[in-house]
Amino acid sequence: MTLFNTLLLREWLQYKRAWLGLVLVPILVLLALVPFSQVDGIDVPSPEPVALIAGLLTVALVLTLAMAVSGYQLLGLARRDQQDRSIEFWSSLPGSHAASLGAPIVAHGVLMPAVAVLLGVAGGVVVGSAMAFKEFGLSALQQTQWAALFQATLWLSLRLVVGVVLASLWIAPIALALMAASAWLRRWGAPLLVIGVGAFLKIYKDEPIAQTLKQLLKTQMEGVASAWVQSGTRLIVESNGDGRLDMQDFFDMLFRFPDFARDGLPQVLHAALHPQFFGGLALAGVCFWLLVLQRKRSL
Numbered sequence: 001m002t003l004f005n006t007l008l009l010r011e012w013l014q015y016k017r018a019w020l021g022l023v024l025v026p027i028l029v030l031l032a033l034v035p036f037s038q039v040d041g042i043d044v045p046s047p048e049p050v051a052l053i054a055g056l057l058t059v060a061l062v063l064t065l066a067m068a069v070s071g072y073q074l075l076g077l078a079r080r081d082q083q084d085r086s087i088e089f090w091s092s093l094p095g096s097h098a099a100s101l102g103a104p105i106v107a108h109g110v111l112m113p114a115v116a117v118l119l120g121v122a123g124g125v126v127v128g129s130a131m132a133f134k135e136f137g138l139s140a141l142q143q144t145q146w147a148a149l150f151q152a153t154l155w156l157s158l159r160l161v162v163g164v165v166l167a168s169l170w171i172a173p174i175a176l177a178l179m180a181a182s183a184w185l186r187r188w189g190a191p192l193l194v195i196g197v198g199a200f201l202k203i204y205k206d207e208p209i210a211q212t213l214k215q216l217l218k219t220q221m222e223g224v225a226s227a228w229v230q231s232g233t234r235l236i237v238e239s240n241g242d243g244r245l246d247m248q249d250f251f252d253m254l255f256r257f258p259d260f261a262r263d264g265l266p267q268v269l270h271a272a273l274h275p276q277f278f279g280g281l282a283l284a285g286v287c288f289w290l291l292v293l294q295r296k297r298s299l
Helices: 001-036 047-077 085-093 097-141 147-204 210-224 248-271 273-297
Strands: none
Touching: 001 047, 001 097, 001 147, 047 097, 047 147, 097 147, 097 273, 147 210, 147 248, 147 273, 210 248
8 A cells, every 4th residue: 555655646746737737727817817707698686696606617617627637648647657668667666567557547537636626616716706706896795605605615526526536437447448458559549449449330330239339338428427417406596587697596506505415426326336337347447457467568
């Protein structure tokens, strides 16, 4: 475990500036745009909706960037140590190839997006408060329902972190398959795998095996979506006919959100009990074994 922690520390030391920039740059850009922004198209008589919308936009931007960078970095991890020739050093340590591969995958695929989400939520609070201050001034902020916003923010953070972890596990077989292809076939591995699967599904689209593969991929991606989206009570706020936001609906939504998120956690966890979820993890394990095997053969 000590070696695994050391390998995680290596990822932090190597990528900390990029990771911090990934979170801080969009937040600072949005803060810089606050003086030039305005609420248009709807009459909002209270600062809470403005703060919430600005905060959610910030979180969405940070989360999107984090997931995109995570996927890009994972594809480059397959042969990173071989390319920079540090594999000899890491292999000389009293550890396994599995740990040397597993730590970067965990760091880039799970920990970085999860922490980015939490920092994005914190940044969203700052951006939302700044936007509300710009629209309504300091006196209105003093009357804001901060307790309700704070509770909703805590549950949103928990819900998003759980979503990141589950989405990472659902996407793991696809990501590790692409990584294994990159490890064995180098830079052309992932594109060849994508093109090969796409061509197979296109050419043999009427064959049972192609239809089965297509359904498996569809179910896997639906699993990724289920990590983020939950069914049940919908939280919708509509405007009145005169374009004025219905504040009663808004505050009803705001105060119900913690219960909504709390009730949704068992739902998304139950969705992970799907047989294909465990089948996908088994396939991910096979792909990880292929990565370890290729790493051993490269020495």
